[in-house]
Amino acid sequence: MPGEAWSSEPYCSVGLHPWHINAEWKNEMDKVRATATAKNILFIGETGLDKLRGADPKLQETIFIEHIRISESVGKPLIIHCVKAFDEIIALRKKTRPQQQWIIHGFRGKPQQARQLLDNGFQLSFGEHFNADSLDLAFHRHSLWLETDESLHSIDEIYEAASKSLNISSAVLEQEISSNTHLSATLALII
Numbered sequence: 001m002p003g004e005a006w007s008s009e010p011y012c013s014v015g016l017h018p019w020h021i022n023a024e025w026k027n028e029m030d031k032v033r034a035t036a037t038a039k040n041i042l043f044i045g046e047t048g049l050d051k052l053r054g055a056d057p058k059l060q061e062t063i064f065i066e067h068i069r070i071s072e073s074v075g076k077p078l079i080i081h082c083v084k085a086f087d088e089i090i091a092l093r094k095k096t097r098p099q100q101q102w103i104i105h106g107f108r109g110k111p112q113q114a115r116q117l118l119d120n121g122f123q124l125s126f127g128e129h130f131n132a133d134s135l136d137l138a139f140h141r142h143s144l145w146l147e148t149d150e151s152l153h154s155i156d157e158i159y160e161a162a163s164k165s166l167n168i169s170s171a172v173l174e175q176e177i178s179s180n181t182h183l184s185a186t187l188a189l190i191i
Helices: 023-033 058-075 087-097 111-119 132-140 155-166 170-179
Strands: 012-014 042-052 078-083 100-105 123-125 144-147
Touching: 012 023, 012 123, 023 058, 023 155, 042 058, 042 087, 058 078, 058 087, 078 087, 087 111, 111 123, 123 132, 132 144, 144 155, 144 170, 155 170
Parallel strands: 012 042, 042 078, 078 100, 100 123, 123 144
Antiparallel strands: none
């Protein structure tokens, strides 16, 4: 689109992480809104709820809801940071009924929790540490993403570990992940 914003990063996401909420959060959210339409911004977030760290839980929820609105208005998936707040995140999904994908970032939970999230329309993103049964559930539900986040391992190494766990080739896994979204196959890495 002519005149569309472009961030200085090649491909990335934009959001206000619950750990980084401070007194300037309204200004930060203005920046998120202003940048969200850039072509190279592929996801909104990382945002979410963290009961162990970060700002006041009510403020986290307010900011998370604003991220939902942005995700819906620009038509980009939402990357969610969630610590000990899955019931709250599920309730917010039911309440807001989003059209965009909601991807739980860095999922390490057990299969019961994975199943609950998958049953409620979430997708799961796994890094170097994952529960093999949860990974398998997400794969078979076509709701699997892989990420490097702060890992010292490359995305290729994470693909290798996940494909080995699933007993499939990395190429098959890459194709599966690329089919989980309308984005191209090169976007399986969450930045």
